[in-house]
């Protein structure tokens with residue numbers, strides 16, 4: 001299948017790991033864009049790990065619910081994520097447990113559908129950047145097909161310098177444009193004194209900007225780490241190089 005990048009602006013939200021806050025950050029960005037009057041779509045190529053509702057017995061996927069809410073539930077959940085699986089495992093492994101396989105073409109077609117629907121598309125990855133997405137491709141391979149600038153979400157705290165730099169290197173090695181790193185204070189239990197120097201330390205080793213430090217339970221627009229200004233996501237997606245830290 002020929003693959004062409006979408007002709008619309010967007011950001012790919014990737015993580016240094018699972019549970020680092022990709023959905024939390026994706027939904028914060030989507031809410032900001034919607035409040036700025038920008039018709040925004042949200043897409044997750046595949047989602048694994050369902051939750052069963054105690055009353056109805058129905059299954060739901062938290063990421064899909066949250067992404068949908070963030071864009072005011074304007075689109076059917078199948079458009080937000082066309083491929084979902086029950087087991088909390090990497091998608092191809094979860095699919096196999098159900099006797100299914102990830103449909104590689106549908107990953108791309110699901111993204112393509114958004115093109116005429118919205119002005120800006122947020123795409124959330126799955127797990128970390130080297131998480132398997134199909135039987136023979138990784139999340140980073142899908143990101144390389146999509147060619148959206150990437151935002152890396154990293155857990156604030158000890159270990160994040162290494163995780164952030166590894167992730168940036170893996171993305172850049174595949175020719176991807178990394179627009180920024182978001183440090184997310186995902187869990188106060190993990191709080192340690194490194195958090196106050198994480199941004200500065202990461203910045204010593206990469207020209208990719210640490211765009212924001214997101215405090216625990218932060219509910220508002222993400223603020224620029226240094227200026228405390230609100231971040232212009234459309235400008236970042238269109239001109240990521242303007243945000244790069246000059247050496």
Ligand SMILES: Nc1ncnc2c1ncn2[C@@H]1O[C@H](COP(=O)(O)OP(=O)(O)OP(=O)(O)O)[C@@H](O)[C@H]1O
Pocket residue numbers: 015017018019020021022023024025063125126127128184185186187214215216217218
């Ligand atoms: N800044 C924050 N403050 C408080 N809770 C947070 C914050 N960021 C994330 N969380 C919580 O941490 C958990 C993991 O976040 P989230 O689901 O966004 O991770 P993820 O990277 O999208 O995971 P997955 O790989 O499953 O998609 C969620 O319960 C979320 O509500």
Ligand SMILES: C[C@H](N)[C@H](N)CCCCCC(=O)O
Pocket residue numbers: 018019047048049087088089090091126127128130131132
């Ligand atoms: C279930 C979880 N929340 C995600 N949806 C899937 C994360 C898969 C990670 C696989 C891995 O890198 O080991």
Ligand SMILES: [Mg+2]
Pocket residue numbers: 022023024063124
């Ligand atoms: Mg998520």
